[in-house]
Amino acid sequence: MIGAREASGIVTLAWRGLRRRPTRTGLVIAGIAVAIFLVCTVDAMSSGVKRATRAAAGETALVVYRQNRFCPFTSQLPQSYEQDIRNIPGVSTVTPVKIVVSNCRASLDVVTFRGVPAEDFARDHATETSPEAMKAWLSRSDAALLGPELAARRRLVGGDRFTAAGVDAFVAGVIESDTPQDQSSAFVHLSFLQEQLKRGGTGTVVTQFDVRVTDPARLEEVATAIDAHFAADQSPTTTRAETAHVARAATDVIALVGFAELLGLAGLAAVFALVANAIVLSMRSREREVSILQTLGFTRLHLALLVVTEAVLLGGIGGVIGALASYFTIAFVRTAMTMEGVSIAVPPSAFIAVLGVGLAMALSLAAGIVPAIIASRQSIVAGFRS
Amino acid sequence: MATVEPIIRCSSLEKHYERGGETVRVLEKLDLTITRGQFVALMGPSGSGKTTLLNLLAGIDRPTAGGLVVDGQDITTLSRAALAHWRARSVGYIFQLYHLVPVLTAYENVELPLYVHNISRRERHRRVCEALESVSISDRHAHYPSQLSGGQEQRVAIARAIVTQPSLLLADEPTGDLDRASAAGIMELLGRLHREHGQTIVMVTHDPATAVHAQRTVHLDKGRLVEPHGVAS
Structure with a gap:
């Protein structure tokens, strides 16, 4: 295992590595931010739909409409x-x-x-x-x-x-x-x-x-x-529970939001692919650097932690930017999807923002694991020959 | 001052590679003892096994056969993780091409090996400043490698190698990529580290003019030791 000071040193090193490669880092973070913006916004729409159409246990409201x-x-x-x-x-x-x-x-x-x-x-x-x-x-x-x-x-x-x-x-x-x-x-x-x-x-x-x-x-x-x-x-009339009435009126919107959720999943896949690609390319161009670190006494665990930390930092920063952008956009625009007289509000949600950041970090962590294993298993001598 | 205590003991050391279905014997039954505090130059023609021997001494490559005890530790028996810990404690390595991390400043490059030592930030700072001071490069601490001359880069690399206070300093053609004046400065620096701190140094070089700074010269040819008996002169 490694101590707290070593871990803190690895985080510092990972952060410096990202900061000093601003173009690569900026592009990856921008990509993640856009994907998480999409994910959080779609999730906010989806949660608005669920909130408006999901029947509650204690529901007492009926809507009587013309048949x-x-x-x-x-x-x-x-x-x-x-x-x-x-x-x-x-x-x-x-x-x-x-x-x-x-x-x-x-x-x-x-x-x-x-x-x-x-x-x-x-x-x-x-x-x-x-x-x-x-x-x-x-x-x-x-x-x-x-x-x-x-x-x-x-x-x-x-x-x-x-x-x-x-x-x-x-x-x-x-x-x-x-x-x-x-x-x-x-x-x-x-x-x-x-x-x-x-x-x-x-x-x-x-x-x-x-x-x-x-x-x-x-x-x-x-x-x-x-x-x-x-x-x-x-x-003649048709009487439904209020949530069922909204769900019927909002059928088209629910279908659209369902499709948008697929886009959200695509956004998550994009985060994974983006981080994995960025880390793999980065490590491929840094084989010599990995060998230098190994020569200086960095263990497999140190190297794996360094790679994974870089990935999580990318995901975390991109996630925070994307989630905040989504939160404030929704809060500012105050969108409500309305059809046939029923409204589905799209409220800004701190929970969804936090979830978006967490998802970005978790996916980045997952995306960093394979490159981390590859880097940690690299032969020192082969790395210097690259 | 140098003592007679051995710091490196190679016995029947062998290193073979498989290349294209053929076994390349880089080192053959090599016996070598180097005592603590010695400054040794490893010389020999290209392909004689100098760098391979240096890599084995540094624990960054493993021998095919034979014994290798460095600083009291049989490093052939260590696991990969234990070997990394041992390297962090015991070895400082200076490369011909410096191998500084391009996105880190001189200060941060020197600080790099200390990240795997469980020491405080203050202690880390003290040691980095001391190392930079001892190689006379303190005024360039905030410069990136691309902003330094070759000689300055090698000074930073030396500071990085000594910052952990290793018992063994290994240098692979440390002046091979430098002009004559810079090379002289680097050899003067290595000589000073040896004289003032009793640092054990094993240096690979092609250049007899560089080797004269060492106390002892070991010649390798086709993976075999040419120096009689391989013992300190």
Whole structure:
């Protein structure tokens, strides 16, 4: 084994070797950084999708949508269904919601207006909204409370006005919510949104009903009961758990993110290949240097450690740069993938950044092992002849 | 001062290579004893086995047969790791082409062998400064090898060889790549190390003018010792 001072000396030597070959080191680090940027960004998108679509054990939220309709513009349900749904056993609350989106297709910058009854919203979101913002929202019929991602993306604060999808609203404030569907939403008064649009009969048509059940175990039972109740009506419904509703709406995005995950894996393979190639080429051009070190008393272990340390330093530095670039890009751009009125936020994640750095270092370590073994087994005399 | 204690004892030392299905006998039944504190020149024509013998003495190559005890250690029986540790402690090696690491400064090149010694950074610094001082190259400590003349590079290489205070200093044609003035300076330096510190030095050279600095000259021809009895004169 080797002592702490020897290990520290080897790390110093490895660092000097990298620093004094700036072109090679810079190119390898840049390559790793780009690959890890890709990996972390794809992973952030993937984690956003999972967060929005994975069913939680205690899930109590249902979405009642018009049967065989997949877009907020075509899902039209009579607002009068509210009372019928409220009477179904197991239902806790029912909120009629009118949804208007600035773009019905998949996009990275969509504003989703959610028209909700004022009293229902004030009850459900009291803890997520400051008293001043809630007061301003309740006092103005054209007021909107914005989800945090939307406010950050559009740089909007209380007192601003903004227009999207033909709706002009006053910003009463920003809600503090972790719920994925709240992130890119602008909550407005239901009657205001219905008036603004003049579609489907003022005050009578909504896009969907957000339903809460009393017991998570009864989620499926309540959904079935709602759909059965309206099956023979002029506007039959399809009721799903909220996460399943998002997953259905986001099918295309999930497929795209799944493909992007393959790109992420390719990025990881690129890190491995890049470091392995750089280290192999480096050691091939340094056979004499290895022989010098062996002559000076460096053991196989010293040499292997030197090579592996160089690889891990390359991976670590490239990984940190790539992961930080990804984190701050996501944090700055504040992207949310929205389609058919449902939003999937892509949040910056410190965990993913740390994971990216760890992956880069682990792959670099693995990539350095074979060159390390080759270097440590080199014959001294043969190295001098090279 | 030199003592009669042997530092190198080769007995029936042999080194053979297989090349193209043929056995090349580089060293044949070589018996040689060198006492501690001696300055020995190894001379002989090209292919006589001088550098091979030096490599065997340094433990960077292994003999095919025979015994080799250096500084009290039978190095033919050591494992690869033990041999590396032994080299780090006991041997300083000076190459004809200096073999400095190009991306390290003179100071860092001299510091290199100390990385495998479990000593503090302060002690490392003290020893490097002392070694650089003793070869009169302190003022070039921050220069890279490409910024040094051949003579200066060889001085740095000598500092690197002596920084671990080895019991045996081996030099393979240390002036072979230098002009006359630089060569004279290097030989003066090796002579001083021998005189002032009683350093045992074994030096390979082609040049009789260089060999005169040594106390004793050993001649090799076709892998055999030409010097009568191979004992100190």
